[in-house]
Amino acid sequence: MSDGFRNSWGRGLTAGWPTLAIMLGASVWGLIWYPLRMLAALGVTGTAASALTSGAGCLFVLLLRRRAIATVRWHWLLPALALAAGVTNLGFVWGSIHGEVMRVLLLFYLTPAWTALFAHFILHERLTWSGAALAALSLAGAMMMLWSPQLGLPVPGNLAEWAGLAGGMGFAMSNVLILKASRVLPDMKPEMRTATIFGGAAVFSSFASLFEAMPAPPAGSHLATAVLLVMGLGFVLGTNNMLVQYGLSRVPANRASIIMLFEIVITALSAWLFAGETPGPREWAGGACIVLASALSSWVHRTKAKPPVGTHSDPDRKDRERAMV
Template sequence: MHNIIKARSVASKEKLLAISGLLSGAIIWGLIWYPYRLLEQMGVSGALSSFATYLIPLILGFTLYSERLRLRHFPPILLLIGLTAGWTNLAYVLAVIDGEVMRVLLLFYLSPLWTVLLARLLLHERLRFHGYLVMVLSFAGAVVMLWRPNLGLPLPQNTAEWMALSAGLTFAATNVLSRRAEASDIWLKSLSVWVGVSVLSLLALIYQPATLAALPMLPVSGWMWLLLVSILIFAVTLTVQYGLARAPANQAIVIFLFELVVAAVASYLLAGEVMTAQEWLGGAMIVAASLFSGKLEHDTYPA
């Protein structure tokens, strides 16, 4: 009896820590666009700030994990996770620097639609009612949010919005791939993310070498922002990976939606951005689709 009570206590504690980890990730990602914008105003491009703020966690991760790291046991699927997660994070940063924060996030949260499609293609999961409801709500929400009678088809209107859309797609791909890499521990998955962003950012910098000139002229406050964001990314990557490994998928997606609340308040207070009624309606439909996506865990079956 004592062992059962102890086991339940440990499980309850782990669940609380998992929820806290996911919630901290939602809060940080709902705010982190602001320092990236400040750095861009100081002359640090999105690619350069992404490279700097992910290179530091990468170095820390390799240093702390070096004794247990065995590259010969590095599953190939983690390379794919690194690429998809790398583009997710890089595209997100580039999108929130140049685009409207809430439109970027709402386009990003079309990810349930892409998850449904990718799960069908890669995991051979067929859908029932809730799966199709997710697809319809997500697509309809995007149409409502993006529709402009004078602009023709309801497509993203600028590079930032296309970046946000692509980030949501690769975020969904990362989630689907992670289902097939459950045996890998938190550190390996986190290292994959840091490597992916660092490599893709470096490739972008190769085509924009002039942006490196901003570093020698960066004020002390800029270096402090880079260091702070790096530490936050290091911590939040680990805590989110911990949460994803222990919290049910339906619970995780609901918790992540808190990012939208944080970003809505922050974008209004810090950037003076206000969404139209049409954008709120489309965004509400996308949020609803994300909430319904939690049902997919119990509403899919093998093909």
């Protein structure tokens, strides 16, 4: 084997690690619903599961990256980001426990529509025709998926689907606020934004648990199993977030956004294998519109981000693009 071939192969392998990190991160989110349902079967409600796993994830990140705490500075964006993250996490967890996983996730992924709206008012980005078209495409996919002659209006049919929809809105708001925070608080370490997100989810879900009927708490061996699951999920979620951050820091934002859609594939397969959920033609067609809108949204952002020929690139642009994923 020649040195040139070995060097080329080595560079290709090194360049593939960030992509693999993002795919692994997306796979974790595509499978996380199953251990959450295991917690629910043990008597841990959706709100409590969201609070406990998020709190464990926050604690793990703070312990692992405690030196980065010194980079935190007070700003109103931090509680706003924590609140948006709380809505995101609770909507995803509660919806995936109580509803059809695939439908909840597709409603969660209506982010192009909400991102265009929130970015217009918070980041003062002009709503372009392309952005409006992508928002319309994703909303059309949701209407196609939800409409039926028996149900009438194409709206979510149960609380779990409404939770997925609200979680997706929170996710879009989190993306916009992370982008704004990266501009306003450039010295704040990314892992501290992660801790803010997990901490906000823990506090919000703890408050929401006061309004959910609590079954008998797990006891005996069930309690030990529930504690191990919570600790394990906290470790997995914290590690997974840092793994994805590693990938996002080395992969162009538009490509990373498309790779993250791998989560939908993993969710569809796991829902079929573990829950016996098989989407019908209408769900496939509506989901295809939502996925296409997300993929095209990445391409549009990439096109806008390219600097004009002959000009110097913005050194902070890569960080801003990364935050939008």
